[in-house]
Amino acid sequence: MTDDPDADADALVRRVRDGDLRLHELEDHADADAAATARRRIVESDTGVDLDAVGAYGFPADRADANIENMIGAAQVPMGVAGPVTIHGGAVDGERYLPMATTEGALLASVNRGCSVVDAAGGATARVTKSGMTRAPVFRVGDVAEAEALVEWVRENEDRLREAAEATTSHGELTDVTPYVVGDSVFLRFRYDTKDAMGMNMATIATRAAAEAVEESTTASLVALSGNLCTDKKPAAINAVEGRGRSVTADVVIPRDVVEERLHTTPEAIAEVNTRKNHVGSAKAGSLGFNAHVANVVAAMFLATGQDAAQVVEGSNAITTAEAREEGLYVSVSLASLEVGTVGGGTKLPTQGEGLDLLGVAGGGDPPGANADALAECIAVGALAGELSLLAALGSRHLSSAHESLGR
Template structure:
């Protein structure tokens, strides 16, 4: 059946359910039928929602009950040089990069772009992925602490068998380690995997399930939940701020005093003080896990532009900004503990997101595997550092409100 209106009528009559439409029509027609149903039942006009550029069939792995597409304005910042110093070999993102950002927040792109321009004038930034590993932490039920200790001992003595079982489910994933945590009659096992260029959440979930099956076969532990929240996915968590998840990445830059004064209209001392009093003391008083100005702003915009899992921005906000005066210059850094990014899989395959990754030169898998996702993490961290510098300067110079007024935001 290729008549959206007729399909919508069958749903209204109870003959079909919304999620069954693809069994009776192609994906484009099924999406059109859902729009017809919603327009009839809500008086909404979904003409713009239905005007999308990608194939509904290609989007099937990414969405259920599809009705169309959501569009966001996308801007770009840069170019900004990263890891271009001859003495700074080892970074994945060598060269100059533009960073696409998708957002509805006026002034954000302008602010980040100002920071990128300052970094460029200062000679560029350095960035490094310092730790990598996607985690999944199942929770097992045991009789008590004695049995818990036995399970932990078995796991620690069976790493090779668990690796073989887990890695048998994937062509690319590699089990790096398993960290046990015991709470009464609960045993949590935090599995950490190298997922290469994939963000890896689905990969490590499937691999961890295979390892859990082996644990249940060979021990007395009973799996309660494949995710026991010690992972910890899509929630603010101290364990991610300390141990990291996905990629832990730091970007830093040294900006000469004259550049700070001429381009940021303030001084290194004023930015350092604003950072200490706002980002460090203020965040500590608030009990925040993030000690930064607005790193999640840039991270969210980069995630939306490049097809990352937007809900994981909450973990990306686990970041610490530092600023200090060194040799009469401003040294600033941003360390993001848990940045979960990938260049293959998930939303990276959608057309506009794939084009944004093409702008970065990072679409698809890297050579060696993992290098594209490392580079993406370093570029996003540098963009977020640029946003930190710009906002701190606006605060230190008392230009924040006037900048928003000037841009009409």
């Protein structure tokens, strides 16, 4: 290729039109930016759509090699900050701006209001209470007697499974294996400590090695490396109960005068809204999440920090509590399955890396896992602020007027 990116892109377009190359092969014959430009021009020509904005991305395309195939550009989402807010966490302590990328007007304003109220109360406390990424293969056995034998073998050979799994990674550690039997199907739910990585790929590769050890020594036959009992990227009660990724809780006590002066309502009103809306309403709906809008904050901070956006479905599996006390209002948010990492995946992209830098959690932590714990605590406090603000808006009947005043 030449030193002229436009000429290189034109040459690639001609080769695709001549049938010499396919769209997914362009990076093998030019640099990533020329390949993206050529692919974009082909798509524009074929569809009649102008993709100038999509093509105006601000980082070298090869930075996204591990994150995207058939790249034509980038989708840019507005990014703002809420805070700063004071966090008293197990892994993070002090003031933090919370980076959030979203297209929903009024979301940042609402979370920012919640952050200011949390700060007026002296900050929020946050702790990661459980950690572990799971993968659950499903095996076929002859009958329930063979299922029982497999379960017994797993219990007696966990060290062997651990050795096989951990041989595939220099960081991950197998912490436990839990069997589940359904007729002639046996599910083994492997849980790993993946340190600062979100760890889904790590867990999958390690589990494949462990599954081979199972097949070598038992009558079981592997049907699928993921049997959906993991459970990844789907609503699931097992994640609400057992957790997946990080289980993290944040809470705060807001003095009564702060509630009345800053939120224009009372602790009692907010507690009642939470009970009737988040608990009774969610139960009647059969919801797995008992909260107001935790997914809003999880999604916005996931996009801003390079997390797997599809895992918002598990990240929003949260319970909000609110209690009127003599001294004021107690509010907590417990996220059961927040799957986050500060290394790997989208965290290596430039803008997402800057989002992690804002929080002071980019890269591997010391000790390992500390940065991912800190990220989880920051997201939990952001969710807490968002819940507090929305519950107060509902309690004061200001929700619609707030959207109207912001023109959203």
